[in-house]
Amino acid sequence: MANEDLRTAQAGKNDEFYTQYHDIEVEMNAYLEYNPDVFRDKTVLLPCDDPEWSNFTKYFAAKFDALGLKKLISTSYAPECKKMVLGGLFSEYEQSSPQFDADKSKTHGKIFILDSDITGDGHIDIDDLHWEYLNGDGDFRSDEVTMLRDEADIIVTNPPFSLFREFLA
Structure with a gap:
């Protein structure tokens, strides 16, 4: 059944779905069992x-720790550039940030970075994420995201099946 859903998404170029946390954890655990240091000191x-x-x-x-x-670098695609817009409201987290701009939030991608203990609690975790707007829409084919791709040691994504070859180019 799952393969059938993926084939249907690929054929229809409907690639909008979110991978479940549990599935990510299972897959990453397989890598960690093979090599516990696979992510150590990596971007x-x-x-x-x-x-x-x-x-x-x-x-x-x-x-992270x-x-x-x-x-950790995580980028987003601008909502107005998607073929299928999911929701339309800005999150409380986004709206409460000093850099929030309602117009930019529609047309620009965002970059979330995690690399230091901002909160000062001795751990680097989700509370230490900081974000800003990208210059462009966040499309993975853009020069901006390509530069981030070149900086990274490891890329983990669920790219649109219909555009997978372009992502690797």
Whole structure:
């Protein structure tokens, strides 16, 4: 059944779905069983629809210290640039940030970065994420995201099946 859903999404170029946290955890545990240091001192890039809702971002932010990451970068795609817009409201987290701009939030992608203990609690975790707007819409094919891709040691994503080859180019 699952493969059937994926084939249908690929054929219809309907790639909008979120990977479940549990599925990410199971997959990452397989890598960690093979090599417990696979992520140690690495920069991980997570191109996604929205880092704030992405289970990839939540997983890697929650496990930042345990994985020994050097840096986590998660990017988003501007809502107005999506073929299918999910929701339309800004989150409380986004609205409460000093850099919030309602117009930019519609047309610009965002970058979430995790690389230091901002809160001063001795741990690097999701509470230490900071974000800003990208210059462009956050499309993974943009020069801006390509530069981030080149900076990363590891890219973890669920890219649109219909555009997967373009992501690797």
